Amino acid sequence: MRDLSECQTYVMHMRLEHRHINEAVHDVVSLFSTETAANSKELVEQLAQKLRVLRAELAKHFAEEDAGGCIEEAISHCPSVSQAATTLEGQHSLLLAHLDRLIEQTRKRTIDEDPSQLQVNINDFAKQLNAHESLENQIMQDAFGTGVDETNSCS
Numbered sequence: 001m002r003d004l005s006e007c008q009t010y011v012m013h014m015r016l017e018h019r020h021i022n023e024a025v026h027d028v029v030s031l032f033s034t035e036t037a038a039n040s041k042e043l044v045e046q047l048a049q050k051l052r053v054l055r056a057e058l059a060k061h062f063a064e065e066d067a068g069g070c071i072e073e074a075i076s077h078c079p080s081v082s083q084a085a086t087t088l089e090g091q092h093s094l095l096l097a098h099l100d101r102l103i104e105q106t107r108k109r110t111i112d113e114d115p116s117q118l119q120v121n122i123n124d125f126a127k128q129l130n131a132h133e134s135l136e137n138q139i140m141q142d143a144f145g146t147g148v149d150e151t152n153s154c155s
């Protein structure tokens with residue numbers, strides 16, 4: 001098990017990755033919401049490509065968290081976060097499966113199709129991912145105090 005300072009270092013790294021992932025998701029959402037994206041084959045392909053890159057980044061990020069993401073240490077250090085930690089369980093595979101469906105849906109999309117459903121699905125994925133990462137940030141903040149301020153709020 002990692003010690004407190006190792007986990008604090010890890011959490012700083014994790015938060016940077018979350019920021020990077022958020023930017024990539026924002027990029028996807030913005031691209032899709034441009035008017036031309038709905039009607040351009042090239043932009044649809046660009047969207048599919050961005051989703052594939054995001055998928056690879058997320059798979060790496062999730063694997064790193066699963067292999068030693070300091071969640072166990074957070075629970076040990078601050079048992080009150082255990083319920084939130086349980087909520088996170090299983091979400092990685094669900095999020096990746098969701099993203100796989102989006103990639104497939106984008107790949108199959110023809111220019112004439114109504115893009116609104118795909119857009120709804122992308123926004124839905126972005127919300128779910130954001131909720132997941134926010135909860136992780138909150139757990140780490142509560143346990144290790146490595147957020148905006150450096151104090152923890154473990155009770």
Ligand SMILES: [Fe+2]
Binds near residue numbers: 062065132136
């Ligand atoms: Fe995660």
Ligand SMILES: [Fe+2]
Binds near residue numbers: 014018061065133
């Ligand atoms: Fe994460």
